[in-house]
Amino acid sequence: MKLELDNIMFRAGETTFHYNICLENGIIGIYGPSGAGKTTLMNLICDIQKPNTGQMLFNGKKLFDHTNKTNIPASKRNIGVVFQENNLFPHLNVKQNLLYSNRYQKNKKQAIEYPTVIELLELSDLSSKKPAFLSGGERQRVAIGRALLSQPELLLLDEPFSSLDKIRRKQIISYLLKINDLLGIPILIISHDLEDILKLTRNLTIIESGKVLDSGHYLDIADTGRASEIISHKRFINILDVYHQQYNPASGINTFTLNRDAADGMLATNSNDFINEDRQGKKVRISIYPDDIAISTTNIPLSSIQNQLEGKIKEIRCDRDTYYLYIDCGTLLVAEITRAAYEKLYIRTGMRIFCLIKAKAIDIIHVYEH
């Protein structure tokens, strides 16, 4: 998938939006504060609003070109959209909503089928219900399923978590990772909640005042400082893809390795939503907050802390009285420490240290099927 917005300009009253970006495969997060122009970007991509000038290409096909007056209508763009308020058709039940576009897809290759979506998003019990009788999370799942069944080449989600509580957010994040993992559909996710985006991807595009400020890996964006008002290390969250090794029923502890084959870099968590032995060897996405990682210069054998990962400090970033250590433990971890700790431990680049992480501080986001 390749979506290119070349000098796309859109005027709304006195505000001018200007987008110049190239978005490619995987999951891409569009992040920016409220009113930055994220939803306008989405509207332009799916033809809800029409740009004044510029050119837009999707997989090499022209969606919009001001110079030769090309504008492919929304119905022919092959972009599945999940709106902020999900907008399920209230007069149709879940099954009818899901199969809404089905009868007009005869010429399209049915890569995603109804039973697959029902199973993937666990919708089988809801099929006869009307949207008014669904919870926020259920509605969001149906909206995602409906968009998937239109056989899109790109799935676009606008603030999919805004009306959901923490548990439902986690659930939807897991479903989205599952969609990308199993169906291979690229996802463009628009949100003003950085933490939720980072759980899905570290590939970000930052938007402010109707312009693209920066684009790339989260840490690179934080380092360049171009979007320093919006992105800083303070809001970072470590997302690791680890491998399940074993579950100990006696202690309730799950252990993971940082690499599939090597047994080094073990991590343990006692997360209650992961008590299943047949997940051995599976890839698991976990999150750890930088301020949940303590630093020690030596191993502490007699400690309640389950995880003590040895690593080497690659880089040190300072933001006022807070220090961010980029630590290579086989994977990159960012730890946050105070100036007092930094001075007490004589922290310097290249130093070997131990990252101390409590089992409780590790949160399981998603278990991959592959």
Place this chain on the structure above:
Amino acid sequence: MTPDEMSTIWLTLKVALISTFLTLPVSIGLAWILARRNIPGKPLIEAIISLPLVAPPVVTGYVLLLIFGRNGYIGNWLFDTWGIRFSFNFSALVLASMVVSLPLAVRTIRASFELIDPVYEQASQTLGIGKLRTFFRVSLPLAFPGVLSGMVLVFARSLGEFGATITLAGNIAGKTQTISLMIFSNMQIPGKEAEVMRLVVVSILISFLAIAASEFFIRKRKYLKT
């Protein structure tokens, strides 16, 4: 009920049903355009549609007679080309009812379209469905309560239409005499109070049944309120 009264009731119902049936697609189309499209001269179109609502019905009837009468601007051409006549006959009854009730239907249905969040229509289009299919599968079903209310209004207005009808179609017993016209005629004759009362009761009954039926269907589609 006398045979004359029965035939008048049947004629009135026929006029009301046919007017409703013919006004409906026109008013749905106009209501959708006024609710969703920014076309040049929109206020003028709105004013023309609403005119029969505020103009005296006799004036509306007279204007219709000028336009669609045997020697009218359009009526003359219609008669010469197709042999169609819109004065002092059944067609005139239907035309008068349609013109007088159109603004009521357009206003009600338009309000219903305006209440639909455009995002439903946008969502449909992003799912690969074109604008026309979106209209029939999303906009129209969602505007259903308004369409039904509009239909009831057209039906009721047709039942009670008097001024434009008498001007365009006349008051010919057995041919263009509707319930309202028959009530009026009987009121002019002393001793016909019982006949008048019978027709009044029938009118109220038909109107009540129409409203009850529309309420029943609207309640069946409660999803818009939840």
